[in-house]
Amino acid sequence: MTTTSVSADAGTNNGHAGTARPDATPTTLARALNMGLRASMDRDPKVLVMGEDVGKLGGVFRVTDGLQKDFGEHRVLDTPLAESGIIGTAVGLAMRGYRPVAEIQFDGFVFPGFDQIISQLAKLTFRTQGKVKMPVVVRIPFGGGIGAVEHHAEAPESFFCHIAGIRVVSCSNAADAYFMIQEAISSDDPVVFFEPKRRYWEKTPLDVASHPGSTFSSVIRRPGTDVTVVSYGPSMPVLHAAADAAAVDGRSLEIIDLRTLSPLDLDPVLESVRRTGRLVVVTEAPRESSISGDIAARVTEEAFYSLAAPVLRVAGMDLPYPPSKLEEYYLPDLDKVLDAVDRVLAY
Amino acid sequence: MTTTSVSADAGTNNGHAGTARPDATPTTLARALNMGLRASMDRDPKVLVMGEDVGKLGGVFRVTDGLQKDFGEHRVLDTPLAESGIIGTAVGLAMRGYRPVAEIQFDGFVFPGFDQIISQLAKLTFRTQGKVKMPVVVRIPFGGGIGAVEHHAEAPESFFCHIAGIRVVSCSNAADAYFMIQEAISSDDPVVFFEPKRRYWEKTPLDVASHPGSTFSSVIRRPGTDVTVVSYGPSMPVLHAAADAAAVDGRSLEIIDLRTLSPLDLDPVLESVRRTGRLVVVTEAPRESSISGDIAARVTEEAFYSLAAPVLRVAGMDLPYPPSKLEEYYLPDLDKVLDAVDRVLAY
């Protein structure tokens, strides 16, 4: 089950398909995040970066490379090895007026900090009726496909989409990475920021002067007429490859990148589904009680008469993430998306 | 917004509506759980009960009352105040051959133990390809409507339904409580066992000699023809009240109690929806990325042509649980269910 080589994500800054802007430079997603963190730290002395190995090492994926050297150990903190401690102290720092950007080293290691996220980070603003704000960003490298050992390749975003009081977002190209991390940091809401680690080294165009306005909205990456296909972060290149392959068979797929997973910006999806009548939702997260089920249920409820077929899902199976030599069987890929397109068109 | 008084859940042991069996005794749900725990401990010396205040005090809801007196401090353990420690030591005890029944005192306090549940309890059997079994039950009193302070009235079951490797069940009457807790304890799978705390003191018939076979399946509590209404645990009385009220308007609701939330037993639901063409899912859990969305998405996918209307959901709003004086506005009640029935019939 080899995946055909996928083209770089053809998305551009403002979400309009088409050629890259003249002064956009091909930039890796990791580099774009580093530039975005740096821009936020330059702008606001209250912005801190904290986590395991984020300072001297520059992070296990080098996303925070050079920040401690430039901003000092008092703003880029290598923390003791304890995720509840990292999130819990970030909450306290935020109460003091700081804007901490906490890093969870890999998706599977967010769970020791889950209690502080759901019981304090997500609830303090409501608990105090707005007197306490939680401008905290929790960065989590997530998703599979990197041949790693257990707990290093999971997609836990559905858990956080079920928690009221926090925003959940995911970037899928360098431009979004650069602008979304800054928007997350400047937001007074707590934001869980999912980074598709498999794509950290993919280059896509970034024009730092493009000022795209809010990047937390859904965006049509590629217009189409027959089937609407929706995803975010890690799976976006798969969708573009599927659209290319489908075009060869004369089928036009409309590709939408959600960017925000909670609160979902469903209007562009509904508008598209009302045109195409068919929707496929693609995520790496397991199927059961997940964000993919929520999208299917809400689109069906709000666009029932437009649907020519049920919303189909290409999602992880309801299994613990498999050993890495089998992960390509588990992950959504080109063939699975094309198969779903076939089936949704068969109704 | 006062809720009309709800009749006791008319469910009986074998899931067939109808009068109580001759030798069935009206029993509170809490008492039935106590009797079920006792029966399991009598049968198997490896069964332990552990948690905060479960021993000498008999549990804050008295569900474990008298067990320490009868079985000793070595089988009913009052533990230090640490949920990761409770679940983590239960995992170790299970590796040693014991069958621990761990109590989480209130739903909001499961999250410090969330990491041990998702990273160890749910994955050890797959990790060791079956060489290690995890016959652990995690009991969680859940749901609202008891006028309590924060973190004491939440419905966190969707989180656990998203975790592969554990079963998630919920009892809604004394008979199910008695038999399901024993089935959970004797199962070699880890089971998260949700108890509707608002209904601990409601009496329903219990016949300990009825041997109902597996209680982990969905069950039709009340046959009907117009609309299928599905729920579990805390909301079941609301559904029965709605069915009674709807009958007055000449509308016949089919009431289904899921009992198992993961893996979902959807066949009875699909069979029913293929007859009625309309489905309403009722849960206290927030709507976003939840079990209610998953049920709606799967039923739509598998019974698309039978649906005369989209699956509608009566769920908690996507808010932190409100202060108790406002909880009745938040919780699914008779009026909300009847309103959903109206709307699903309006398509």
Added chain:
Amino acid sequence: MVNQQWIDSLATARGVKERGVTGAGATPAPTSAPSPAQVIAGLKATSGGEDLIQLLTPEGEFTPHPDYPLDLHPDRFPELLKGLYRDMVLVRRFDREGNALQRQGQLSIWVPLLGQEAAQIGAGRAMLPQDMAFPSYREHGVAWCRGIDPTELLGVFRGTEHTGWDPREKGFGGYCIVIGNQVINATGYAMGQRLDGKVGQGAQAEATIAFFGDGATSQGDVHEAMVFAAAYDSPVVFYCQNNQWAISEPVERQSRIPLFNRSRGYGFPGMRVDGNDVLACLAVTQWALDECRSGNGPVLIEAFTYRMDAHTTSDDPTRYRQADEAQAWKLLDPIERVKVHLARTGMADSAFFDEIDAEADELAARFRAHCVAMTVPPPERMFSHIYSEPNHQIDRQRAEFLAYLDGFEDESGDLA
């Protein structure tokens, strides 16, 4: 195959067991652990042992402590003690009123602090205005010291709101129900104080104090709070009110040695103070906050006290402890010893005591009146301040909900 050795070991108050082993950390010789028989009889360790720091004995005799001075001019001592007496009497009075209001259905629940007045007032009065406190749910006495009117505590127990004050304005966090959570948040706040340059010698120097119980010491969050505070020399006092019980579990269930020793595992000072001696609590907490303010944080204080009443109004202590235990602790009452000292030394006459009692009754009456008059907030309060930024999903669900409610007014409800 019953394991008798285990059963015996559980039933006894191991507190401290002679280990007869070498190596650092071998459990120190038992100081004041009650005998197994005593524990079974419910007579808990009423004496704090040699390590107990005490200035005012249960009988009202005062001796200053060489290491923990009360930093004030001796002439102002009577005024200080009378003030502390007033604090404790008034706090106990509205706490009793809270219990009564719950019994009469005016509150869903009340969390009594009976017996812990000295531990809370002592620590509360040790704080400077710029300091920050992180409470659990029982710290009504500390709230009092931070200028939070008792009526502001009612909402959380009546079920109308979660926090009735502005934490930064009062220097007192909202009540925290999840055991241990607030302790790691306190360390983070203290890290922020240091980052702001507020640790050092200046008059503006700040410190933080986290309040938690004996049961909370078992939580991972309290451990990680101490690890981070030691790693960053954070100006935070970990103030553990060991009231001997975590609902139905005795402190021996959480630790085999006195809790103040916990700091020895992290390398910062820890001391046990007589939690029923308001002067000792004041002096030791002042010292600890000053240590933190000057950069020598963190510090652990174990206030050795007793939970005289039930865990909450929904608890029944007769199921797990002996009445004679409470009797023994009554002899160590935190208010009684101050009254005896004030009367014996002539610092205060009966008129003073009567005046305080009258003021207490007035406070209780105002507290009650406010409670019974409290209204239920409007239902859309459920949607307020979930986020700090505009949120289309919240707006939509609010609109749908209000439309649904309107439906009941004109009987044509429509829940989108």
Added chain:
Amino acid sequence: MVNQQWIDSLATARGVKERGVTGAGATPAPTSAPSPAQVIAGLKATSGGEDLIQLLTPEGEFTPHPDYPLDLHPDRFPELLKGLYRDMVLVRRFDREGNALQRQGQLSIWVPLLGQEAAQIGAGRAMLPQDMAFPSYREHGVAWCRGIDPTELLGVFRGTEHTGWDPREKGFGGYCIVIGNQVINATGYAMGQRLDGKVGQGAQAEATIAFFGDGATSQGDVHEAMVFAAAYDSPVVFYCQNNQWAISEPVERQSRIPLFNRSRGYGFPGMRVDGNDVLACLAVTQWALDECRSGNGPVLIEAFTYRMDAHTTSDDPTRYRQADEAQAWKLLDPIERVKVHLARTGMADSAFFDEIDAEADELAARFRAHCVAMTVPPPERMFSHIYSEPNHQIDRQRAEFLAYLDGFEDESGDLA
């Protein structure tokens, strides 16, 4: 408003700072903490200080320890030491082979134990067959002692499986990746040993040993493991391999005092052993396991050692530590000192050393051959043993998946 005081404090190796304060737990006077300059220069604390328990010096001189005897007849000492030498050489050899296999793309990752052979073989050989070990992911040396063939370790690093052995059969748990998780599971297992009556004087008495690193000591799970073990007197040895680093963070980041002191906060013994001295690790671990077996558990052992290689093959230590640090620790090599002692005392001749090296090469060759020949498991392995009971959802998703795969064979795939 830059906080210079804070910046200085972070950059220095506070290790232990003179506190000049009263009260129990005041940080003990610094014993062997490296000077700030030393740390900045990357020269870590290469000496374990006075508390270090050592039997065999880096130069190969052996002196028995009064408190920690090697319970064997002196005549059998040469055989013991030669066996330990062989263990360490073979383990180091296949560990080096693992590194090489990763470099050649045969493994996704390898986690080297270079430098920690003595800490692992000493503890591994101290265990009795009936004891149980809970490893993290670096304990290849302990696995060796528990009869797990090195090839059984390959699956987890090649990505073909998560655990290649039966934990109960080998008395060695599966590798645990989430830092700290296995330590609380170990306490639970030890509680079960006591419940089974296996704690006491009999020959069948059992104990458990949990392996974790210096970074892990900051996790809440390790704290709660110690709280529960102290509460239930559980027969568990907490064996911390302080190899000075948690990926790029020095141990000073986790604790300001030597880690063995952590047990003083819970009331059980803790000691620091020279983690590069296989005899000291054997003697101290034997003593600790016996203490636990007889009912005096738990015990904390800090094996003071050094991670000679990178954290894993995906790590680059040159970004965070000085090369001269590794040079300093080379002088304390765990294998070299045994070789010197065996040679100087005439217990072993060059033939013996050559024989061991040959055996090591054979092992490495078998290890390599097994690895390169390893096949990818069939895809439906993803569905196997998710649950122990029949599961209709798993069966259905397996059937759908296999049907989907078949579709590719006859090009008419149908994913239900």
